[in-house]
Amino acid sequence: MDDSVSDNEWLITCERFVAFIDIMGFKDMLLRDGHDAVFSMLQKIQKDANRIVSKPLYSESGERTTKFSLYSDSIMIYSTDNSKAAQVNFMLTVARFSSSLLQNFIPFKGAIAFGKMTVDFNASIFMGQPLIDAYLLQDELQLYGIVTHGTYDKFIDYNNYQQALTLNYNCPFKSYKSSHYLVVPFLMFAKTIKEVEVVAKEILHSPAEYAYSVSGGLRHYVDNTRAFLEHCNDLIEQVLPEQPLK
Secondary structure, three states: OOOOOOOOOOOOEEEEEEEEEOOOOOEEEEEEHHHHOOOOOOOHHHHHHHHHHOOOOOOOOOOOOOEEEEEEEEEEEEEEOHHHHHHHHHHHHHHHHHOOOHOOOEEEEEEEEEEEEEOOOOEEEEEHHHHHHHHHHHHHHHOOOEEEEHHHHHHOOOOOOOHHHHHEEEEEEOOOOOEEEOOOOOHHHHOOOOHHHHHHHHHHHHHHHHHHOHHHHHHHHHHHHHHHHHHHHHHHHOOOOOOOOO
């Protein structure tokens, strides 16, 4: 658990942004790779999450506005509240974290939602409708990525960072396709337009690595992810901000 936001600043119950991210194939990883290897992977995930939340890229006050928790194969990211700074930094955190998982070839899917949520780290109480909404939506998703729930969609504003961090896409779900916003992995963006192609090639390579460990029906996750990342790459110059994200 990250302690970058002090207990005095943290509201236990309020309206906030919530991400639920599931590490896929966890049972098979334990069976195939062994306990020690999976433990090392979780340590890597926690280290990366700590690094990301400890360095907010956007905060009007300069304060950190997110916390995360890791429980077995589930990762939850929470914002301090529903402020504009918390919203933007939350999305930046999620986008950066999704890139980290892709780069480390960790299969995952997730969703973000908004609503009244109780997050009490001291008492280990985590309860609220947005956590349920995010969990149920990610369970339907059929690619390695993070989709937004309808409760979050109203916050997407194409006059700010949301333009670069979400993309409306015909998402593959278990039994259908539907137009939803997907989080664009942060490393699809570079400091300049010239660097975009290099970065895109790096992240587009990730699904190919996943393919080496899955076969049959699960291979469509790889295909769907590659299609989405290639779509991002095709549109990257249109959504890249005039100024680099800092």
